[in-house]
Amino acid sequence: MPDFVDAQLLGKARDLDAQDPLARFRDRFQMREGLIYLDGNSLGCMPKATPDRMADTLSREWGEGLITSWLDADWANAPQRVGDKIAQLIGALPGEVIAADSTSVNIFKALTGALSLRPERSTILTETTNFPTDSYMMQGIEQFSGGRIQARAVAPNDVLDAVDETTAAVLLTHVHYKSAKARDLAETTRRIQASGALVIWDLSHSTGAVDIDLGAANADFAVGCGYKFLNGGPGAPAFIYVARRNQSASPVLSGWFGHANPFAFEEGYRPAEGVDRFLCGTPYVLGLAALEVGVDMMLEAEMRAVRAKSIALGQLLIEAMEPLCAEHGFVLASPADPNHRGSHVGYAHENAYAMVQALRDEEDVIADFRTPDIIRFGLTPLTLRHADIVEAVRRLQSVCASKSWDKPAYRTLSAVT
Numbered sequence: 445m446p447d448f449v450d451a452q453l454l455g456k457a458r459d460l461d462a463q464d465p466l467a468r469f470r471d472r473f474q475m476r477e478g479l480i481y482l483d484g485n486s487l488g489c490m491p492k493a494t495p496d497r498m499a500d501t502l503s504r505e506w507g508e509g510l511i512t513s514w515l516d517a518d519w520a521n522a523p524q525r526v527g528d529k530i531a532q533l534i535g536a537l538p539g540e541v542i543a544a545d546s547t548s549v550n551i552f553k554a555l556t557g558a559l560s561l562r563p564e565r566s567t568i569l570t571e572t573t574n575f576p577t578d579s580y581m582m583q584g585i586e587q588f589s590g591g592r593i594q595a596r597a598v599a600p601n602d603v604l605d606a607v608d609e610t611t612a613a614v615l616l617t618h619v620h621y622k623s624a625k626a627r628d629l630a631e632t633t634r635r636i637q638a639s640g641a642l643v644i645w646d647l648s649h650s651t652g653a654v655d656i657d658l659g660a661a662n663a664d665f666a667v668g669c670g671y672k673f674l675n676g677g678p679g680a681p682a683f684i685y686v687a688r689r690n691q692s693a694s695p696v697l698s699g700w701f702g703h704a705n706p707f708a709f710e711e712g713y714r715p716a717e718g719v720d721r722f723l724c725g726t727p728y729v730l731g732l733a734a735l736e737v738g739v740d741m742m743l744e745a746e747m748r749a750v751r752a753k754s755i756a757l758g759q760l761l762i763e764a765m766e767p768l769c770a771e772h773g774f775v776l777a778s779p780a781d782p783n784h785r786g787s788h789v790g791y792a793h794e795n796a797y798a799m800v801q802a803l804r805d806e807e808d809v810i811a812d813f814r815t816p817d818i819i820r821f822g823l824t825p826l827t828l829r830h831a832d833i834v835e836a837v838r839r840l841q842s843v844c845a846s847k848s849w850d851k852p853a854y855r856t857l858s859a860v861t
């Protein structure tokens with residue numbers, strides 16, 4: 445990349461950083477000097493406040509309070525308390541969201557809940573290329589139903605046309621995990637509901653990244669991750685949103701925490717009123733404590749500002765990558781129009797996997813690889829400076845120019861990518 449482009453872009457990036465209303469958040473995360481972390485869409489960074497919060501939950505609440513902390517430290521209500529905070533990030537009402545379980549388990553609860561509201565319908569539908577766990581959960585439900593329920597996956601562009609009077613629910617991801625392509629939440633919801641089906645939105649790559657309004661979109665169900673853009677930590681609890689009108693649904697996982705009166709220890713299952721029936725077992729208290737720190741920070745930042753910065757970072761990255769596309773064969777694999785894109789940008793390249801390894805080992809840039817040939821750059825507005833984007837592209841340019849990616853060690857696929 446000619447130096448003048450570099451200098452010009454870097455100047456522009458520094459100007460953007462100087463005016464950035466979210467700049468103050470970066471310091472509130474632990475960040476190793478020199479590292480450029482472009483993978484906060486897979487595992488968010490750690491807020492500096494999290495270890496203290498965890499230490500307090502462990503030493504004071506657990507160590508000293510012991511079982512009295514279920515009430516005294518509000519452990520019993522943590523899924524609802526954190527859920528109500530997440531609700532504010534996604535345009536939901538209090539009492540429509542709980543933080544619990546993994547996204548996969550919440551997908552199961554949303555699907556079975558939707559099926560219980562459409563007992564006369566037998567198909568659950570998703571798109572091909574969706575994040576695999578979404579399809580896997582559907583396949584498990586089909587198998588368990590012994591033939592009553594059919595799970596179907598249709599190509600992304602055709603999936604809405606495949607909704608018909610047999611469709612109970614359509615499970616779609618709002619921001620695609622590979623391409624970052626974002627669906628129109630309200631319009632897609634409207635089209636699905638026009639056929640009498642219910643919509644389930646997977647917001648794993650949207651929550652904490654895109655300002656969404658589930659209420660305005662009239663969404664039926666939604667699920668999403670705690671450990672990605674919400675910075676809740678590895679294995680953080682996920683969340684599930686159930687629109688008020690759908691809270692009479694039966695989510696099948698009839699665990700005691702979803703019972704109307706768990707501590708009555710009744711023989712028979714009676715579901716709790718409201719979204720509480722979508723709880724299953726004992727809340728993940730430690731995970732919820734860490735998640736709450738991340739969610740609080742996102743609330744403080746405000747989603748509108750987060751989204752605006754995410755778009756600015758994405759446009760800057762695309763601009764900076766243009767010379768590498770021309771010289772080194774990268775192909776933009778995400779929408780160029782930010783209105784149709786979430787908060788990461790993918791590029792296709794035949795040596796994507798080796799380049800991601802070289803970037804990490806030699807240039808201290810962490811991005812990620814998604815099969816078969818995509819480099820993903822995750823854009824997390826609370827932790828990234830605009831100048832980091834330009835610098836990351838400069839380091840990628842250096843990997844390309846020196847061909848330092850071209851080593852046997854960088855071609856061997858590891859178990860976790």
Ligand SMILES: *Cc1c(COP(=O)(O)O)cnc(C)c1O
Pocket residue numbers: 546547548549575577578617621646648649669682
């Ligand atoms: C990350 C992600 C998940 C993860 O599910 P877990 O059960 O938390 O592992 C699910 N769906 C999508 C679209 C994702 O991007």
